[in-house]
Amino acid sequence: MPRRTATVQVDRSGRVLALSVAWFTDGARRRAEARAERRCVECGTPLPTRRTPYCSRRCRWRFHGHYFWDSARTYVLARDRYTCQICHRRTRARLMDVDHIVEIGCGGAALEYSNLQAVCRACHREKTRRFLQTRRHGPVQDRTTAAPAL
Numbered sequence: 001m002p003r004r005t006a007t008v009q010v011d012r013s014g015r016v017l018a019l020s021v022a023w024f025t026d027g028a029r030r031r032a033e034a035r036a037e038r039r040c041v042e043c044g045t046p047l048p049t050r051r052t053p054y055c056s057r058r059c060r061w062r063f064h065g066h067y068f069w070d071s072a073r074t075y076v077l078a079r080d081r082y083t084c085q086i087c088h089r090r091t092r093a094r095l096m097d098v099d100h101i102v103e104i105g106c107g108g109a110a111l112e113y114s115n116l117q118a119v120c121r122a123c124h125r126e127k128t129r130r131f132l133q134t135r136r137h138g139p140v141q142d143r144t145t146a147a148p149a150l
């Protein structure tokens, strides 16, 4: 799966501000290619028909998630099995957040799965509080080597 940069504008919590034109140009082209070749656009699994370019709901979420925050959120919650990646407690999807491991403000990618994790509200609040505190008092992190402060 080639690395791609989605041109989506998001606010600091990751909400999409403007829908990406990439979904209609790049995304549509990739879906059409996959349909013609009868394979899943996300994982490449061969498919029996040209009706859909997705082998499963999971691949549909995952592919849409390269372009839209809501799908990225759905996919990440399922991938992490509705378990907080900080305190490892399992909870309901509507009580969970999807967090940027490296904050967007520190150069973290908004819609990159390796930078997204499921977290519970309490852990998310705590992580955000600590982040704002270190930003105010601590040294400025280097953008290229910023490690997740967990």
Ligand SMILES: [Zn+2]
Binding pocket: 040, 041, 042, 043, 044, 045, 054, 055, 056, 059
């Ligand atoms: Zn697939």
Ligand SMILES: [Zn+2]
Binding pocket: 084, 085, 086, 087, 088, 089, 119, 120, 121, 122, 123, 124
């Ligand atoms: Zn937690």
